[in-house]
Amino acid sequence: MMAGNPPHAEAALSTTAPSLPPNDVGRLVRRLYGIEGAVTPLAGERDQNCRIETADGTRYVVKIGNPSEPVPVVDFQIAALEHIARASARLPVPRVVRTLDGQARAATVLPDGRRCTVRMLSYLDGIQIRETPRTAAQRRAMGTLLARLDQALHGFAHPAATHDLLWNVAAAHRLVDKLGGIMDAPRRALAEAFMRRFIDHVLPRLGSVRAQVIHNDYHFYNVLVAPGDHERIVGIIDFGDMLHAPLVGEVATAAAFHMTGNADPFEGSAQFVGAYHAALPLAAVEQEIVADLMATRHLITVLISEWRAARYPENRAYIMRHNPAAWEALTQMADMSRNEARDRLLTEARKGTANEQHH
Structure with missing residues (x-):
């Protein structure tokens, strides 16, 4: 059934995250890792994340997993980070920290009796890109680095890589039942139009595109730059939305976030796509649907965030942080045909690629 969602795909977004006190x-x-440090809460949607800082300034991130998260999915994320460390050691991704007895993860029982995983990663220093001014050079650096990350992940396989995740642009049709949750009639009509575009034009082509494990959440919150050089990327974080999916979905998901902040919504995204394409070229069928999938990313953002904010009003600000930009982008893209959107994106992307090669 088109509108049905696998139970654990929704469970991960509808089960309350752990909230242990800092002490x-x-x-x-201390018990699991033998590490003594100050505890600082970090933002998170599904898990409880905390920074641990030791007396000598060494910092870590401890992730207390959502009880609904299947353990094999946690193992998949750990294995992916360890694969990247081997395949491309210079990529700035977190490193897995082992427990005192050498394990990549542990478990704990919450006060309410729920059992969940615990894991620790190295902490990457840097400034989230969202806190810096956007520049063309920064966008190109982001595009190039994502291509390198995807090259490192190419060939990586894990039994849990095909797990169900609502944040998967290639499976947007499973969110049809969320359209009714949009109370504003014009906005609902807009979302319905983009859902039809996805089902009619994108879904039939997805069987003929490359698929592999992808990061799937490469945006301004999850990419860090050096404090003194906002075009030098020093960290890629939050691998919690990884899955095996179409590679073009990776590019489109990331490019969608570059639509805001310019008079021309395709200027920034084209700079990003152009740099990615120069490092890891998109095939013809991928070029055909990448702009469609950018719209699809905005579509699933509004559908999931509106649905979740209604259920978790206490976490509304975090859940809705991308919602206004997503509606703005959908409104902008509604005024053009899918062919026009494709051509605008690719013309600018190719122009950027040519300029890079010229320099």
Whole structure:
């Protein structure tokens, strides 16, 4: 059934995240890792994330997993980070920290009796790109680095890589039942139009594109730059939305975030796509649907965020952080045909690629 969602895909977004007090987190870290440090809460949608800082300034991230997260999916994320470390050691991704007894993850029981995983990663220093001014050079650096990350992940396989995830642009049709949750009639009509575009034009082509494990959440919150050089990327974080999916979905998901901040919504995204394409060229069928999938990313953002914000009003600000930009982008793209959107994106992307090669 088109509108049905696999139970654990929704469960991960509808089960309350753990919320242990900092003192309890500190005790847990001492017991499992032998590390003593100050505990600072970090933002998170599904898991409880905390920064641990030791007396000598060494920092880590401890992730107390959502009880609904299947353990094989946690193992998949750990294995992916360890694969990247081997395949491309210079990529700035977190490193897995082992427990005192050498394990990549541990478990704990929450006060309410729910069981969840615990894992620790190295902490990457840097500034989130969202806190810096956008530049063409920064966008190109982001595009090039994502291509390198995807090249490192190429060939990586894991039994849990095909897990169901609502944040998958290639499976947007499974969110049809969320359209009714949009109360504003014009906005609902807009979302319905883009859902039809996805089902009619994108879905039939997805069987003929490359697929592999992808990061799937490469945006301004999850990419870090050096404090003194906002075009030098020093960290890629949050591998919690990884899955095996179409590679073009990776590019489109990331490019969608570059639509805001310019008079021309395709200027920034084209700079990003152009740099990615120069490093890891998109095939003809991928070029045909990449702009469609950018719209699809905005579509699933509004559908999932509106649905979740209604259920978790206490976490509304975090859940809705990308919602206004997504509606703005859908409104902009509604005024043009899919062919025009494709051509605008690719013309600018090819122009950027030519300029890069010229320099």
